Amino acid sequence: MPNRTAVHSELYSPDSNDNPPLNGGKCRACGYVFFPPQRYGCESCGAPPEKLDAVQLAGRGTLHSYATVHLHMGKDIETPFTIGLIVLDDGPAISATLTSRTDEGLAIGDRMQSVLVAAGTDQAGGEMVELRFAKAGAGK
Ligand SMILES: [Zn+2]
Incomplete structure (x- = not known):
C-alpha cells in the first residue's frame, strides 16, 4: 500500500479498501x-x-435507519448524500455516510459493510481515505 492517511485515523486504519475493521x-x-x-x-x-x-x-452490520441529506452548508461533501445508522454485528451502532448518494435501493435490514473511499490528498500530497458504508455484496 502506498502512503495513505485516514481522515479519522482514530476510528479505522487506512490500509484496506474493503471492509476495514x-x-x-x-x-x-x-x-x-x-x-x-x-x-x-x-x-x-x-x-x-x-x-x-x-x-x-468487524465492519459489518445491519441497516437500522437512513436519511438522505439534500441541503448541507458545509463544503466538505456534495449533496445529496445519505447517512445510515448501522447496527454492527459486534453490538454498537454507527452513524455513517453511505456510498450511495440517495436512498434508492436501500431498505431497513439491509446487510452493510465498511469501505474506504478516496478523499483527496493531504498537504504533503498523500492520498486521504474516508470511511463509508455500502450494501454488502453490492459489488463494484
Ligand atoms: Zn462495563
Whole structure:
C-alpha cells in the first residue's frame, strides 16, 4: 500500500479498501462493547477507564435507519448524500455516510459493510481515505 492517511485515523486504519475493521472498545468488567473509542470509563457499568480495552470491530452490520441529506452548508461533501445508522454485528451502532448518494435501493435490514473511499490528498500530497458504508455484496 502506498502512503495513505485516514481522515479519522482514530476510528479505522487506512490500509484496506474493503471492509476495514473499526476501532472500538470493550469493558473488561461487564463486556460492554462500544464505538467510537473513548477513555472516560464504561458507559454501561461505570467501570474506570483502565478497565477499557481497545478492540477491533468487524465492519459489518445491519441497516437500522437512513436519511438522505439534500441541503448541507458545509463544503466538505456534495449533496445529496445519505447517512445510515448501522447496527454492527459486534453490538454498537454507527452513524455513517453511505456510498450511495440517495436512498434508492436501500431498505431497513439491509446487510452493510465498511469501505474506504478516496478523499483527496493531504498537504504533503498523500492520498486521504474516508470511511463509508455500502450494501454488502453490492459489488463494484
Ligand atoms: Zn462495563
